[in-house]
Amino acid sequence: MNYLLWFLLFFSLPLTVWAEPTAELDRVLSALERSAAGIETLASDFTQEKHLEIFRETLVSTGRFYFAKPDKLRWETTAPVTSGFLLNGSGGKRWHQRAGAPVPFDLGREPGMKLIAEQLLAWARVDLDWLRSHYAMTLVEEHPVALRLMPRQEGARDFLDHLLIRFDTEGRHVASVEVHEAGGDRTLIHFSATLLNQPLDPSLF
Numbered sequence: 001m002n003y004l005l006w007f008l009l010f011f012s013l014p015l016t017v018w019a020e021p022t023a024e025l026d027r028v029l030s031a032l033e034r035s036a037a038g039i040e041t042l043a044s045d046f047t048q049e050k051h052l053e054i055f056r057e058t059l060v061s062t063g064r065f066y067f068a069k070p071d072k073l074r075w076e077t078t079a080p081v082t083s084g085f086l087l088n089g090s091g092g093k094r095w096h097q098r099a100g101a102p103v104p105f106d107l108g109r110e111p112g113m114k115l116i117a118e119q120l121l122a123w124a125r126v127d128l129d130w131l132r133s134h135y136a137m138t139l140v141e142e143h144p145v146a147l148r149l150m151p152r153q154e155g156a157r158d159f160l161d162h163l164l165i166r167f168d169t170e171g172r173h174v175a176s177v178e179v180h181e182a183g184g185d186r187t188l189i190h191f192s193a194t195l196l197n198q199p200l201d202p203s204l205f
Helices: 002-010 023-036 111-125 128-134
Strands: 041-052 057-068 072-079 083-088 091-096 103-106 135-142 145-151 160-167 174-181 186-196
Touching: 023 128, 023 135, 023 145, 057 111, 072 111, 083 111, 091 111, 111 128, 111 174, 128 135, 135 160
Parallel strands: none
Antiparallel strands: 041 057, 041 186, 057 072, 072 083, 083 091, 091 103, 135 145, 145 160, 160 174, 174 186
């Protein structure tokens, strides 16, 4: 989950207003919102590839992601180590195989976890208003939709160049996220075997 920690810095910086094209982008975003509106639950495998420019090395981890409206999620890495967290409303638990028992947390007291949770919830809910408030968006492809997101925060571009978010062919959920850092490193998160609107075990959250 290290790539998510970048957001702790990005969202603490002052905003800079960027102009962006609106007509075509608004049309595509509206279509995405309609396609994703009926999604109540989501379960997906993920593979995360961290490409380190300086070492010409790729670090790979795999795991599972669960989401249930409005604010339940679970992000769990299963290999090469077991770690992750779950969220149910304003509280949850996080764990790591080397740390013993899961540790509870409260989003109201941990702004770092709050920012991570907001980011994942925005992806899962296809919350385009939230994403647009934090990033300047550019339409890269329309079929399937791919969006390039550049951070609006002043100074954040010293660390993050852009995100590239791709949706599934029907625009119902995020299929992959690429995190491109300013120094050349990049992280690819690919979601697969995604199940929509299937019953989820309450114990997951």
